[in-house]
Each structure stands twice: as C-alpha cells, then as structure tokens.
Amino acid sequence: MNPHPDTVMLSFDEPLANDLHTRLEHVLGRPVKRLHGVVGMRRAYRLAADLVDTDTFLLADGDFHIHAGFDPAPEPLAEDVAMQVWKATNPVTGRAYGYGGIKLIRREALQHLGEAVDVLAALPGRVEFHEQVAGTTRFDQSPYHAWKAGFREVAMLTRGCEYGAGTDTTREQIRAWTNPNGGRFISWVQQGASDGAAFARATPEHAPAWEHLNDPRWLRARFDTVQARERS
Template sequence: MTSAFDAVLLSYDEPVANMLHRRLNRVLGGTVKHLHGVQGMRRAYRLCAELVDTEQFFLADGDFSIDTRFPAADVDPLADGVSMRVWRAVNPVNGLTYGYGGLKLIRRDALREMGEAIDVLAALPGKVEFCQETAGTTLFNQSPYHAWKAGFRECAMLARGSEYGMADADTRARIDAWTASKEGDFATYAAAGAREGIAFAHEAALDAVRFDALNDPAWLKDRFTAAHGEQAVAG
C-alpha cells in the first residue's frame, strides 16, 4: 500500500543520494521528491515544505537508507501540537541506534515557522516525538570526509548540550560511542571527527556565530582538508 504522505529526500553532496531516493520511492510509494544541492541548511529545509502537497510529509536525509519493511501505509498522522516524529536509524560505525539520521514525519507549517538553532530541526515550534522503532540506516560513511563530518557535527552539538533536552548520561554514552567508532567503512574518520568536534565545542560553544559554522559545508570541508589532506576528501 502507498503512504498517505508525500516525501522529500534532502541531499547536498552525498555520493549515493540518487540511489537512496529510488529506494525511498519504492518503499513509500506516492510522491517522493528529491531536493539536492541547496545552499543554506535552513533554506533547504524550508524549501522542502514548498515541494509537497500534503500538510504532513516524510523527510529523509540524503544518506538515509530506508528499511524495505518500513510500514509506510500504517503511519498515523501527527497529533495536534506535535511538529515532528523521528524514527531511529542504525549507525554503521559505532553500534548506536537513535534519532541521528533517522526518518522524519514533519508538518509543512512547522518548517515555515522554524526558529534558530544549530541543529536546525530542533528549532521547530511544538513538540517532537521520538519513536522506538527503527526505520533504516544512516549511510553517512560514504567517504572519509562524509564520515568525519558526521562525527564532527554530531559530537560538537552533543558536547555543547543537546538542543532536544537529552539527559547528560545519554549524551555521554553517545559521545563515547562516536569517539570509539571502529565498525564499517571510514570508521576511523568518524572517530577523528568526533574528537575534533568535541574540541571545537570547547573552543566555540559560547560564540553562536562561530558555532554556526557547523552548518557551512565550505567551512567543514576546509577544516577537514586542513587536518586530513586533499586525498582523504576524495576518498
């Protein structure tokens, strides 16, 4: 059966985004758009709301691989006051399974009214639901750079303090897992990124303008290249 909701796969430079879009289309059915390469993370998210015709829609990152068993046709709409529901994703380098990189069901109006936060979707108005069900795998480890970027951004935000109100013990456990990443492709780069992201948070956490560089792809690539070399960028 086809999902009652439209969907968007949002990508920037992920190497296998087209393949993952096709997979998402097969599993969800219906209308599955693909928005790629938009400069400005907040602008990209807001544009997603203009691509769909349903008031609530699935939103997937460009490195999200949906589980073919995901029961899209059985998904209930968001309740009043809830802006977003997040399904968990398997992390391929550190054994974690949580909301990072997971599938979202989100309101168009919530994206239009989004406030300011480093973790952009943490600035939605209303409540966020976190499901215990797993919807797929986040394949961020497609190159040394992409693995590093994932570890860097996530651990910088965790070290600064989760914008979703995560408990300190959970934050510590996730940081520890990221810094110990050793499974899957380019795990050592994810671990290096995690350590460097923590160091960046210690330097810049109190400077909102500087910390917002986490959402600047050019700045991230320059920082990675400076530390790990041009060859690693290319994989």
C-alpha cells in the same frame, strides 16, 4: 490527513544519494520528491516545505538507507507535535536512535523555524520519537562524509543536546562516536569526533561560529585542512 503524505529527500553531495533515492521510492511504493544542493540547512528545510502538497510530509536525508520492510503509515500528528522521528542505525556504533532517521514533519512548523544549531530542534512544537528502526544512516560513504558526521554530531553533543537528552545519555553517545566498533572509514569518524569536541570546547555556547556546522563549504574546507595535515 492524507494517508500517504508527500516524501522529500534532502541531499547535497552524498555519493550514494541517487541510489538511496531510488530505493526510497521502491520501498515506499510512490514517488519521492528531491531537493538537492541547497546551501544552508535552514533554507533547505524551508524550501522542502515549499515542495510538498500535503500538510505533513516525510523527510529523508540524502544518506538514509530505508529498511526493506519499513512502512511508516503515520497517524495524524497531535496538535502540539511538530515532528515525529523514526530511528536509524548508526553504521559505526551499531546504535539506533533519532540521528539520521526519517521524519514526519508538519509543513507549517518548518515555515516558522526558530534558532538552533541543530536546526530542526527549533521547530515550534514537540518532537516525538518512535521506537521502530526505519533504516541506516549511511554517512560512511567517504572519508569526508564520515569525518563530517563525527565532527557535527560530537560538537553538538558536547555543546548540549538541543532535544533535551540527559547528560548521561549525551556522554554515552559521545563515547560511542569516539570509539566506533564497526563500519567504514572508522579512523575518519574518530578524527571528526575529536575535532568536533575540540571545536565545541573552544567555541562559546552562543557564538556565531556555531553556524559553521550548517555550512557545507566551511565543513569541506575544514576537512581539507585536516586531511592535508594527516598527509604531511
């Protein structure tokens, strides 16, 4: 395997994306490709796979703040592994786990995605999680981004973790999102978490409405409605 697989940042509307992309290139010491503004997460992931020239590649979200000393130096993926994930610290809960972490993905696996609400959970193959913390997921960039993070994550956790986490772990993660202990825009994180839990309880497990969680236009409209209600 290429000792330096291609790296792609996948961004949409994150206010700090330009700065975080520059930082990613600086820390890794090589160019980082960028795919920006694609609507639909499944489509965006597939297009990211089309951008790269290596069989595996590193994928960073547009809100990923890489730690200065992080060097993935990935080993070749085992034959049955589709993705490896390094942890990221959640800025409002202080916990470090796979959410928002940088990923090493097999390009071919992205071209054969199955169906899941958390799109990468539908990769054809195992997912491995590293203990090393690679950075921080900076979703706390604006009220909207804080709300969206809480909404999407708690909705998916309430529905049931698609990566196979146990019930106790899932409940603890939900509690952490609903009771953040630091960071910016905490009230919007809490509001998003509450709204996400309500959405999950009201939406049947296999309803098409779950696709809304991967539609940035729907999420923005939902937030605007919530924000208008809070201001009235």
